[in-house]
Structure formats: C-alpha cells, structure tokens
Amino acid sequence: MNTTTLKGGLILLAVIGALTVFVFTQQLIGKVREQQRQKVELWVKAIKMLVDTENTSEISFLFTEIISVIDFPAILSDSAKTPLTWRNIKIDSTLSREAQIAYLKAHIEEMDAVYKPVEVRLDPSTVQYIHYGDSDLVKALQIAPVLLGAGVGVFILIAYLTFSYIRRTETSNIWVGMAKETAHQLGTPISSLMGWIELLKSASDNPERQAQIIFEMQTDINRLNRVASRFSKIGSKVAVSLECVAEVIEGVFDYYRMRLPQMGKNILLEVNDTTGARVQINRELMEWVFENLTKNGIDAIERKTGEIRANITVDPRYVIIDLSDTGKGIEPQHRAEVFRPGFSTKPRGWGLGLTLARRIVEDYHGGKLLLKESTVGKGTTFRIKLPRHTQQKEASKNKSHSYN
Structure with missing residues (x-):
C-alpha cells in the first residue's frame, strides 16, 4: 500500500x-x-x-x-x-x-x-x-460535534503533513539512492578497467597475457553498456525472453570470480541446479538483481574466505532461487527494513539496491523477493520466486511495468 x-x-x-x-x-x-x-x-x-x-x-x-x-x-x-x-x-x-x-x-x-x-x-x-x-x-452534547470536528480537522492536517513529509523523504532517498546506485554501477567496471590498464602496462612483453587483459577490459566495457541499458529501461516497458535461470546466475558469478582477487577475497560462488528451469525474464534487469544480491553477499563476508550459493528449485507455480551467503547476517531489528528506500547498514551504503531489486522482480516479472532467513554470524538467505512460464504470461497481462 x-x-x-x-x-x-x-x-x-x-x-x-x-x-x-x-x-x-x-x-x-x-x-x-x-x-x-x-x-x-x-x-x-x-x-x-x-x-x-x-x-x-x-x-x-x-x-x-x-x-x-x-x-x-x-x-x-x-x-x-x-x-x-x-x-x-x-x-x-x-x-x-x-x-x-x-x-x-x-x-x-x-x-x-x-x-x-x-x-x-x-x-x-x-x-x-x-x-x-x-x-x-x-449543552455538552451539542458542543461535542464541534470539538470532534476540530479534532478530526487537526488529525487530518497532522496526517497530511506527516505523510507528505514521509513521501518527500522517500522521494529524496530514492533520488539520492539512484545517483549513488548509478555511481556504484559505473564505478565497479571503471575501477576494474583502471586495474586492467595497470596490468596491461606490466605485461608489455607478454602478448598472451595482453590478449587476456584486453578480453577482460572488453567485458568491463560491455558491462558499462549494460549499465546504461538498465537505467534506460527504468520507467518503460521491457521485453522478456525465455532464459535459463542457472545460466543467468552463472554469468553473474563468472563476472565476480574474475574480480574477487582484486578485492583480496577467495569466495566460492556456486550454482546448484538440477531443474534446468527456464522463465520469461528481461535478462539485463534480472542480472542486475543477482549482481546486487551477490555484491551484498560479498560485502557481508568480512573474512577473506566464504561461500555464496544459489540453489534453484521448482514448485507447481514458481521457480525458486535461494541465494545464500556465509556473511555476518542481519540484526533482527533491521530485517523488516532491508527493502525500505534509504535503509542501509553499510557505513557508505545508500539503501536502494534491494529496493530496486524487489521492484524489478515484483513489478516487472510478477514474482516475489523476500528475506528468507538470516542468522547473525552465520549468514543470510534471500529468496526469489519467479512465475513459471504459463503463470508468468497471465501475470504479465495484469502488471504495469513502470517505475512511477
């Protein structure tokens, strides 16, 4: 509501x-x-x-x-x-x-x-x-409606001012968050490109190494193009296609596997899938969702080692993806707020990633994104439920794909 x-x-x-x-x-x-x-x-x-x-x-x-x-x-x-x-x-x-x-x-x-x-x-x-x-x-009863009317008027005024303030605050958080999310989305591949340039300088006498670095640089450039494409899709209708869920997640994991050494971490990224499930999605936007959850998991793992696993199952209505990390977990008092715009437990967090992720899953794909469980000191599991092919067609008829 x-x-x-x-x-x-x-x-x-x-x-x-x-x-x-x-x-x-x-x-x-x-x-x-x-x-x-x-x-x-x-x-x-x-x-x-x-x-x-x-x-x-x-x-x-x-x-x-x-x-x-x-x-x-x-x-x-x-x-x-x-x-x-x-x-x-x-x-x-x-x-x-x-x-x-x-x-x-x-x-x-x-x-x-x-x-x-x-x-x-x-x-x-x-x-x-x-x-x-x-x-x-x-006489007292005659005055009561006047006092009641005044009370209702004051209540309506306070309610209006309160909700207007909340709305302005949420709007401000969203705009600030969007700006920071843009900087974050652009910052990751740009930082990576800067690192590749330094490596390229040191590999001037190794053509094979140069070719590998150039390939990775092209990957980051492609990522920049995808970032621009993602933001262009916000507020407009998007095209969907039948995609293998495991392949989409594996592509995101591959991107981070190449960059984890630069972060000084050795984290196992693993997809467990025996279903081969395929769903109608917009691949670029769902990659954004999985990247956000994966990056949150990496940030939550404060040790140099850890695990992030994506377990894929199906039921009669949904393809279910449980993405789990072995990070520090979420404090109980914060669990109800993780999807609220502007909320973040990170010192430099902007609190919009999970908000956008939920809207992409729910508004664009008719699915559900929720915090399944979290234990302090052990890790967190987010669950994504995407409608299977037949249900998703019906859901797409009733959903308005916009970020208004």
Missing part, C-alpha cells in the same frame, strides 16, 4: 468516525430532549392533581418527587409570564426582587425561543406556563 492510498484511507476513516459520532450524538440529544418533555408533562399533571384533589398530603409528596428529578432549567409562570417558581437556575441572592424577576423573564424569553412553553390550565380562567431549556448534558 502506497502512502497516498494510506493517507486517503486514514482521512476517510476519520471522516466516517466523525460522522458516526455526530449521528449518534444527535440521536442521544433527541432522546434526552424527549425525556425532558415527558418530565415537563408529568409536572403539568402533578400541578393539576394538586389543584383538583382535596387530600393534598400524598399529592404534595408526589409533586415534590417529580420536581426533584427535573435536572434542566425550568420556570413556572403565570399567564403574564411572571415567574412563580423555578428549578436549576442560579440567581444572585443579593439582587432585589425586581432584579431577580427581570433576570428570570430574560431566561423565559431565551427558553421560549428554543421550546414552546407548556400550558398548565388550572380552570377555564386560570392559565400558567412551564418554560424550560436544555440541561447541561444536552
């Missing part, structure tokens, strides 16, 4: 969550308001019963109980809206009676703007009204 999809998913999830809470809050407010209305109507009935009943002792008790459960502001007034009694309204006791009445009448106007006052008809000529407003709970 790319960062754009993840960003959109998180924002969508936040919006859905906010809408869900908003709808639930509105439903809860509706229920609380309905309960308030029912309590007011119960108060009206209690007042009428208190007026109509001669034995008022029990009714007075009931009336008191009803009044006690009213937890929202309410005022009982006469027909002229002069307050008679009230509940849950704080009044400054130091105010005069006239000031208190004026204060309560102002409250009545505010309440009537929200809720229609409930009529209490005591007899044909006597009418009172109950004016009421929202409880503290309703």
Whole structure:
C-alpha cells in the first residue's frame, strides 16, 4: 500500500468516525430532549392533581418527587409570564426582587425561543406556563460535534503533513539512492578497467597475457553498456525472453570470480541446479538483481574466505532461487527494513539496491523477493520466486511495468 492510498484511507476513516459520532450524538440529544418533555408533562399533571384533589398530603409528596428529578432549567409562570417558581437556575441572592424577576423573564424569553412553553390550565380562567431549556448534558452534547470536528480537522492536517513529509523523504532517498546506485554501477567496471590498464602496462612483453587483459577490459566495457541499458529501461516497458535461470546466475558469478582477487577475497560462488528451469525474464534487469544480491553477499563476508550459493528449485507455480551467503547476517531489528528506500547498514551504503531489486522482480516479472532467513554470524538467505512460464504470461497481462 502506497502512502497516498494510506493517507486517503486514514482521512476517510476519520471522516466516517466523525460522522458516526455526530449521528449518534444527535440521536442521544433527541432522546434526552424527549425525556425532558415527558418530565415537563408529568409536572403539568402533578400541578393539576394538586389543584383538583382535596387530600393534598400524598399529592404534595408526589409533586415534590417529580420536581426533584427535573435536572434542566425550568420556570413556572403565570399567564403574564411572571415567574412563580423555578428549578436549576442560579440567581444572585443579593439582587432585589425586581432584579431577580427581570433576570428570570430574560431566561423565559431565551427558553421560549428554543421550546414552546407548556400550558398548565388550572380552570377555564386560570392559565400558567412551564418554560424550560436544555440541561447541561444536552449543552455538552451539542458542543461535542464541534470539538470532534476540530479534532478530526487537526488529525487530518497532522496526517497530511506527516505523510507528505514521509513521501518527500522517500522521494529524496530514492533520488539520492539512484545517483549513488548509478555511481556504484559505473564505478565497479571503471575501477576494474583502471586495474586492467595497470596490468596491461606490466605485461608489455607478454602478448598472451595482453590478449587476456584486453578480453577482460572488453567485458568491463560491455558491462558499462549494460549499465546504461538498465537505467534506460527504468520507467518503460521491457521485453522478456525465455532464459535459463542457472545460466543467468552463472554469468553473474563468472563476472565476480574474475574480480574477487582484486578485492583480496577467495569466495566460492556456486550454482546448484538440477531443474534446468527456464522463465520469461528481461535478462539485463534480472542480472542486475543477482549482481546486487551477490555484491551484498560479498560485502557481508568480512573474512577473506566464504561461500555464496544459489540453489534453484521448482514448485507447481514458481521457480525458486535461494541465494545464500556465509556473511555476518542481519540484526533482527533491521530485517523488516532491508527493502525500505534509504535503509542501509553499510557505513557508505545508500539503501536502494534491494529496493530496486524487489521492484524489478515484483513489478516487472510478477514474482516475489523476500528475506528468507538470516542468522547473525552465520549468514543470510534471500529468496526469489519467479512465475513459471504459463503463470508468468497471465501475470504479465495484469502488471504495469513502470517505475512511477
């Protein structure tokens, strides 16, 4: 999942969550308001019963109980809206009676703007009204969506800034890595050519040795051409052909066998294959993958001797290549990050080789590249799974071969 999809998913999830809470809050407010209305109507009935009943002792008790459960502001007034009694309204006791009445009448106007006052008809000529407003709970619930909206807005802003930063960082890592990868790809054959030139100078009286050196120089020049060709393929569709996997890997191993003495190392490079498996691949790009994994293995072997083996097997769907080295291994905390752009444990590493290798295997060939296992002090095994010929044709129809 790319960062754009993840960003959109998180924002969508936040919006859905906010809408869900908003709808639930509105439903809860509706229920609380309905309960308030029912309590007011119960108060009206209690007042009428208190007026109509001669034995008022029990009714007075009931009336008191009803009044006690009213937890929202309410005022009982006469027909002229002069307050008679009230509940849950704080009044400054130091105010005069006239000031208190004026204060309560102002409250009545505010309440009537929200809720229609409930009529209490005591007899044909006597009418009172109950004016009421929202409880503290309703007011808090009304503010909640605003606070939630602000919170969601802040979350979306932080998410946007965070993912934008991550995207910029990844892009920067990729560009820096590409530049360094280019330098690395060009540097290996150029350094080799410089070495061959020095050897050529010292072999001026040995025509046979000169011919061998010239052949190796031509090999490095061909490699430079392949490097240019590889980079030209990035971002474009590539042609594939049926290739023997063992032969491709053996060609990469041959290249490094000739250059290991210059590195001061004696490393066994061996291909184990009893399958003769052939797959549809772009040879130049897959050579790039195997070169990268092989070079990583060589760098991981800190001793002068070691082994790098490519074991090839098949199952009904894939040709499987396990490329193992006897190097220092990868620390457990780093294993999940080896394919992340910019990650490297090398002092001068640029952290793009494995990223490009995985994209070549997965995006261009419909396969898989993964870290199979690694043991500190013993070595590392990377596994490449390439679809067998019939499956790969089908996969190529559904893959977009681009590095966008």
